[in-house]
Structures are given as structure tokens and as C-alpha cells.
Amino acid sequence: MIMADLLEVKNLTKYYPVEKGVFKQSVGTVKAIDGVDFSIAVKETLGLVGESGCGKTTCGRLIANLLPPTGGQVLFDDEDIYSLRGKHLTAFRKKVQVLFQDPFSSLDPRQSIYDIITEPIRIHRLHNKKDTRTKVEELLGLVGLPNDIVNGYPHQLSGGQRQRIGLARILSLNPRLIIADEPVSSLDISIQAQIINLFKDLQQKYDLSYLFISHDLGVVKHIAHRIAVMYRGKIMELADSEELFARPFHPYTKMLIQSIPSIRTRKNAVLAGLEKDELPVPVKGCAFYARCAKAEDRCREMVPILEPKGEKHFVCCWNPE
């Protein structure tokens, strides 16, 4: 089912300088993304999971070419996306789309729904006026919204409806990859399921690939073919979805899996060190060292690298079990 790679991320980094004082001396860097590698195949969904502030969103924005990277490469269709200019960049923007986290701030409050949905069509001059009408109706049908919604404004809609509008808007460009940045985290559980099913249907229909960013492994489980677990800008574990749940190696992945709320079990997850949220970023050694229950001397001294551990299963840990 899974075909050739559509997107390839190679050693991607994004550092933010930390500046202090009037003269903005650089006193250090925040490594938002620190050497990330992965790929996404055609018609594949890669789930990117991690807690708040681990760099998920930055990663998504880098891949969408909305932020300049500090280093590394992103290849889309074997083209380096950061070297694209002018016409080629516009073409890239058509193929890769972003669905944002917060449906309350990702739609311009001053534009009518019709203007919001048709803006991409107008920018890329895809249809004439009459065809645009028909296209909008088609798109609304696709995301399951009534046609008369187009005369309203975003604030008149519910969160789920807005997220569908956002989806209709980016589908108008027939993208090949959709970077969905926590698309369901601000929605009710029942609506989450609807939207996720919609994602799946659209994938079948249009051969879409997704980079599905979320902090919730429970949600990602339902949609992703493969899952990458991220911690402090690094990928800790990467495996097929079922494999990851069946045989998690990294202590952090285990923690995340335990923390998924369940009706059956009543045990409280052990989120070791979560209260020590402001932990200093280790200068050397494993990023997860301070919170890891299995940390040993080697972990403090040497940075682990993402290594294969079983078939299509990669772990970044000195001490996997």
C-alpha cells in the first residue's frame, strides 16, 4: 500500500537565539528542533507525538516552509524546499498545506466563509467565478457542511465546523501533503472522532499524505500508520503504529502510552519528573536524562542516536528494553 517517499526530512534543526539585555547579546540557544530525520510516503499518515513545547509545531511549520530552518534539508518530490523561489515556491505551497491547531484563530475573522474558502482559488487563479461557486459547493459537501454556511462569518460557527471550513479551504488546492497541527485537540471527543474519520475518508479519496501532529497518543493511534515520538526537539522513537503500542522501547514512549486515559484501568500513570518541568536542558548526554527512570552514567555523558531496533523500528536510547 505504501509507496515511494513523498517527503524526506534530513537532519533538520531550528535554533532560536536567547538574547539578553539592551544590546541583545546572545547568551545561548534554544534548540527547538535538533537534528530530526524522517520521511513520509505517498498515502501515508505519520503521527508526530510529544508534550507541549517539544517542537512539534515548529517542525510542522518548518516542513511547510513557513519558517527558515537553522540547518538541514527537507526534500519534497526530491526537491529541496528551502531553495524554492518565485513560481516554484508557489507551486510547492499548492501541494503542501497546513491545517492549524486552533480553529478560532486560524480563520481571518473579517472574511466571510465564502471568501475564506475561495482565497486559495483566487490566489492561484484556479477557477473562474462561476466554477468557483460549484467548487465551493463540492468542497462543502466533501467536509459535510451545508451550502448556506458560506454567507456567515467564522465567529458564528462551532469549533468543529470551523475546522471543516479550514479543511475545505486547503482541499480546494488538491494538496498532496497536509500538515495537520493538532487539528482535533481543541474539539470535543465526539467531534474529534468525526474529524478523524473525515481525514481518513479524504486520504482514501485523494491519495493524501498527512503529517499528523498531536500531543495525544490516543488520538494518533486511530489515524497514523507510523508514529514518531518527539522530546525536546529530537525524535525518541519511530515505528509502525501497532508496533509502537505493542513493543515500546523508549522509556518516554512508555510513559506516554501509560498516560492515555482508559475506562478499564484506574491506575494513575507514572509521569516521572513531570513536576520538574523547568529542568535545565542538558548540555551533553540524552535530552530525556533528567526525567528518565533508567538513566545511568552513559546517558548523562553521551548523546544517544536514533538506531534501528527491529524491523522499521527506531529508538534513540542507550538503554532500550
Added chain:
Amino acid sequence: MWQKLKNNRLAVSGLVIITILVAVALLAPKIVPYEPTSQNILERLQKPSIRHWLGTDELGRDVLSRIIYGARISLSVGFIAVGISLFIGVFFGALAGFYGHWIDSLIMRFVDIMFCFPSFFLILMIIAVLGPNIYNVMIIIGITSWPGIARLVRGEILSVKEREYVYAAKAIGASDLRIIFKHILPNALGPVLVTATLGIADAILVESGLSFLGLGVQPPMPSWGNILTSGKDYIESAWWLTLFPGLAILVTILSYNLIGEGLREVIDPKL
């Protein structure tokens, strides 16, 4: 938007009062019962009556006529001064907000310096140097009140620039110009419009204050401020000399504030 403003009764009453005032100011020569500067010593300091609705002043001039002519001054000072400060403020604020870096620092430090001066005394000083006349007053109020607007515009642009729909527009391939004019400015200018409306009220107040101190509009040309000044000497015997121009200032400023508040509610699409 108009529909929503119409539902706000206070804003509408403010708008109606300002419209009437503007009409009165424009039609002043046609509707005044007496020449505002013509003196009639025999009828000096008369109480409000049928002949002089709002009484007469110490030189026998009709107070109503003077207040009507004063409206011309006050309203034009409000509009022109705010027009000047909007122009400068939006320009520098937008420049600082869009481009950031050293342009931002340079403009904002200058704005900080401007804020260090108590602006009323700055205005007083400049007027003292340039000489008091109505045009100087307008221009100086204008160029001393822009820093607030610049700071506001910059802040709005900085916050709008980081909203997700701006990233969303970039992601679908919108050009910089499209993002600036379609997405950032319309969403940033709402609060600025409100501030500008309130700024008109401030400008009128400053003009009245300056004229009251004798540094604004010079007699015999009437303005609400200098009618008040000449009336203050008679405040115990001729209350109408101070009450009516004071009321005129109060009503005008209240109206602008009501409009400003109404606009604030209308402009925020969420309310």
C-alpha cells in the same frame, strides 16, 4: 457594520449630536442670530432671554452666536489634529511593526522620548515660541499626539502578524502585499479607529484649555475655550457665560466618546 452601530443607542445619539454640530458649524453664518463679534454695550451681561437665548457677554455680544462660531473652531481642530496624528502614527507604527529589528527600536525609542514630555506643557512651550494662532494649535496637537497611535498600531500589527490565519494565508501561497492589506491591516486598524475617535475629544479639550489660557484662538475670534476665559471673571454674576460653552464642550466630548465606545463594540466581530 452600520447595522450593528445602529443598534447601539448611545453611539447613535452621539453620532446624531455630532452631525447636528457639524451642520451648525457649516451653516454658522446663515443661522446665527447676531454677528459673533458685534458689540452692544447697552445690552451687556444680559441674562438668557427671548432676544438673546443664551444671554450676552461683558461687551454685549450674543453668547449663542459666539458658541456657534466656536463650534467651527473646535470641530476643525479635532478633525485636523487627529488627522495629522493618525497619518504620522499609522505610518511609523506600521513601519515599526512590519519590519521590526532596528527600525522598530529606533522608532519606539523616539516614541518613548516623546512620552517623557508632559504633552500639554510641550504644546504650551511650542505655542509660546511659534505664536498663538489656530493653525499652529492644530498642527502642534497633531504632531504631539501621534506617539500613542504609533505605539498602538505597532502593537496591533505585532500581535496580528503572529495570528494563525496570517500563517494560514502564507501557507496557501498569499503574497506579502496580500497578507498585509487583506489580513493584517483590516484586523489591526479597528482599535486605532476607536482611539482616533477618542483622540478627537482630547484634541478639542486641549484646544479649549489652550484658548482658556490665552494661547489658542485669539479674541475677538470666538472659541469655546476663550468664551470660558472671559466668562470666568463674571462667574458669580453671569453664570451663563461659563455654563453654556462648558456644556458645549461637555456634550461634544461625550458624543465623541460614545461614538468611540460604540465603534469599539462594532469593530470587534466577537461582541
